[in-house]
Amino acid sequence: MSICPKCQHELFIYEYEGIELLKCADCNGFWFREGKFREVKHFGFEGLAKTPPPEKHTKTLTESSSGSQDMSCPDCTALLVSFTYAYSSDILLYRCPECRGIWADYADLLRIENLLVGxxxxxxxxxxxxxxxxxxxxxxxxxxxxxxxxxxxxxxxxxxxxxxxxxxxxxxxxxxxxxxxxxxxxxxxxxxxxx
Ligand SMILES: [Zn+2]
Ligand SMILES: [Zn+2]
Missing domain, CATH: 1.20.5 (Single alpha-helices involved in coiled-coils or other helix-helix interfaces)
Incomplete structure (x- = not known):
């Protein structure tokens, strides 16, 4: 079972255009395994919004320590490292230095999409x-x-x-x-x- 690095809820497998991703049922963030981010970019990030997460909102969260909490890779538990998308934007994404997966908050994906469209x-x-x-x-x-x-x-x-x-x-x-x-x-x- 993979755990959301942001809110510690369970991630479920989410298929988008034949690409397998992991999605958090609670915060709607996405985990892209190595190479998947680029694949999805080809189709656009907006489409990721179309399928809502499953009806399973069990907030068993031990009150979130939002902000500067350490985020662990859902796959290999290494600490994720933040980076700025496209260098110049103010959109923060998180990469696993070990397995090269990328975590993105849903809102940030939409912002990337707007950036790309613009x-x-x-x-x-x-x-x-x-x-x-x-x-x-x-x-x-x-x-x-x-x-x-x-x-x-x-x-x-x-x-x-x-x-x-x-x-x-x-x-x-x-x-x-x-x-x-x-x-x-x-x-x-x-x-x-x-x-
Ligand atoms: Zn989450
Ligand atoms: Zn990893």
Whole structure:
């Protein structure tokens, strides 16, 4: 039996999107075993609220010493260490230094969800703003590529004319091959024009 590190009530197995978690029936906090936090993040934390805890509110708590109490890992009883989510937020989570599980209060999960949604929205906003600029850049690049292509074509034409002169331009087939084949063109000096 696993015990809630926060309020010492029993944790029960809670399945979310096929991911097995442990949930406290009393304080609604969640225990994520190693790697599970990231998996749930993929689906969003908000969905965790949808299934209520079982009807089993037996407050046998020896009046909670909320706040700075030591919290023990539900799996291996090591002392949990608090850390700030995403470094800059003021959301505190707790990690087991031994088995790498993570404890999160339910309210904090919702705050993380809001943070993620807000982040996504601001990202979308930034993307929307950047789009016209990106299109402009793309257009410019295409334009430059077209110019480059045109220049190369002209260059090929000049070389061809220099090599074969009037005789060559009469033979459209050879000219086409020459102008459209990069291998022939790579090093014009290597082409023997002595004849
Ligand atoms: Zn609890
Ligand atoms: Zn542990």
């Amino acid at each position: 982040y996504k929205e601001s990202l979308d906003e930034a993307k929307a703003k950047a789009l016209p600029l990106m299109l402009k850049v793309k257009k410019q690049i295409q334009q430059e590529e077209r110019t480059k292509e045109e220049e190369q074509k002209q260059r090929k034409k000049g070389i061809f004319n220099r090599l074969f002169g009037e005789k060559g331009t009469k033979n459209r087939k050879i000219q086409n091959i020459f102008e459209n084949n990069d291998d022939i063109q790579k090093d014009p000096d290597s082409i023997d024009d002595s004849e």
